[in-house]
Amino acid sequence: MPNSAAVSASNFATNIDKRLPQRIVARIRNDGDALVAAHKLALDFSVEAALRDQQRRLPWDELERYVSSGLWAISVPQEYGGAGVSNVTLAEVIAIISSADGSLGQIPQNHFYAIELLRINGTASQKKFFFERVLQGDRFGNALAEIGTRTSQERKTQLIADGKSFRINGRKFYATGTLYAEWIPTSVIDHAGVQHLAFVPKSADGLTIIDDWSGFGQRTTGSGSVVLDNVAVDANHIVPFQAAFETPTHAGPFAQLLHAAIDLGLARAALTDVIGFVRSRSRPWVDSGVERASEDPLTIHEIGNLTIQLHGAEALVERAGRWVDQAAAHPDEESVAAASIAVAEARVLTTDIALLAGSKLFELAGAQSTLAEHNLDRHWRNARTHTLHDPVRWKYFAVGNYYLNGKKPPRHGAI
Structure with a gap:
């Protein structure tokens, strides 16, 4: 893998999809504000939660309000402009939203997970770029799990070198939140069998998101399939994953x-x-x-x-x-x-x-x-x-x- 530590944040900006939505996102400054915002949203989200589930009505409008509230950025560290709330508070915020609508509560789970992996293993430039995107309202989905493998932890999706960048080939399932996301953090295996997390823009050529989630519960989480057919990914958008557990x-x-x-x-x-x-x-x-x-x-x-x-x-x-x-x-x-x-x-x-x-x-x-x-x-x-x-x-x-x-x-x- 190339060393991306020296890449400036401005280099990342050249790879942003210009079609990504521009949102006005509130800035939550502390744990108390986060809890207040979560309780306020939960009152609204609970009103039609049963109908959304019954009709499998995807919660696009609710997610926009959720993101605009600033709650999707509360785990961004304070030194990067976020609230840096405690994990006690983050868990309670998720519980509050889940009590109003279980699907809405689950959708950002992997978003917060991607933020944490960036915090643990990302370079300074990666953190600066992606944390700012989160503060501006970008959503992370996930393309982690696969079906047909020997265990749930095994991965087959390949990361293949292509000059100074890479390409990804594989198929994912249980991709909660990806349907609604701007970025798809994707677990990939390089030529040496080492696992990484590639942040793929949703608009990338060869990336197909299939809304085929048919589970009898959590009906509106969008936890379907992601197909990656020779998808190009910038080396600077690849973060070590396996190292977070080694x-x-x-x-x-x-x-x-x-x-x-x-x-x-x-x-x-x-x-x-x-x-x-x-x-x-x-x-x-x-x-x-x-x-x-x-x-x-x-x-x-x-x-x-x-x-x-x-x-x-x-x-x-x-x-x-x-x-x-x-x-x-x-x-x-x-x-x-x-x-x-x-x-x-x-x-x-x-x-x-x-x-x-x-x-x-x-x-x-x-x-x-x-x-x-x-x-x-x-x-x-x-x-x-x-x-x-x-x-x-x-x-x-x-x-x-x-x-x-x-x-x-x-x-x-x-x-």
């Missing part, structure tokens, strides 16, 4: 923290809807001897159980965010392992409560809640789809092996 960095637990936050938001949404339905529509069971479903002692018990589990998940996500912050500030074998385990613990609870709340909703709300016009099944569908990102059963193993045998978890994006 040495201790917080890249892995960071990615997993965002997934936990999405599931937390999905759980909050399901619990909010079951409480609302029981209060306003459900009938008490005949043997309960009460006038309203909200007075049924067995229903009260179940709502209490769900609430306690949700609060436990919230506490572990916040705790995990603090561990990731520590690992980001002082990365070493110990801090990164501790962050990975803390996030794994959070993901166990967020997975469990998201699935349980989405399922218990119908049991507690009753037969009326299954009517199509309510579309309440989206909560379980979203949770079941998103929690399959990687198997929670291996998180129990990682946590147990760490505390029982002192074994550090492997460093990759799925712990």
Whole structure:
């Protein structure tokens, strides 16, 4: 790979697609402002969330408001003009938006991941250029995962030298957010089998985005296919990827923290809807001897159980965010392992409560809640789809092996 450290930011600008939209983007300056903005947007996003899911209405307008709010730039470091919010705050922002609309909550997950990989492995010039693009409203998608490989971590997409630049050939799937993005961070393998992240403009010749996501949950995330047919990429737009896991960095637990936050938001949404339905529509069971479903002692018990589990998940996500912050500030074998385990613990609870709340909703709300016009099944569908990102059963193993045998978890994006 050529050394791009000496390339100035102005060199990057020559490669910008002139058709990229020009947005007026607010500048969020601190963690408190980020949380306020997220709560405000969530109120709007929740209004037609059920319809967007039911009709698979892609959220173009909502995404424009989301980006224009400045929330997509909150993880840009302060020295580059961003708010540089804590990972605790970033996770809570994602949870807040996910509780309003699970798909909208997931769409920027890989955007934030790309920002973090740039922060970890990008050159000064790459950071200056791409962080400014984010502050101006550019969205990153992703073309990371592939199907048909031996494991979910294996990659076959090729990065081939072509004079002073490179070309990419391959096919990707689960490309969440790419449909809506200006840049497609793409995982590629060079001639030596080393993995890199290539930032490909959406307008690049030979790049095809196929809206073929047919999952029964997270319906509007645009998590379909990306085909790269001899796509040219500037050497200066290529960032080391594999190196983020060969040495201790917080890249892995960071990615997993965002997934936990999405599931937390999905759980909050399901619990909010079951409480609302029981209060306003459900009938008490005949043997309960009460006038309203909200007075049924067995229903009260179940709502209490769900609430306690949700609060436990919230506490572990916040705790995990603090561990990731520590690992980001002082990365070493110990801090990164501790962050990975803390996030794994959070993901166990967020997975469990998201699935349980989405399922218990119908049991507690009753037969009326299954009517199509309510579309309440989206909560379980979203949770079941998103929690399959990687198997929670291996998180129990990682946590147990760490505390029982002192074994550090492997460093990759799925712990």
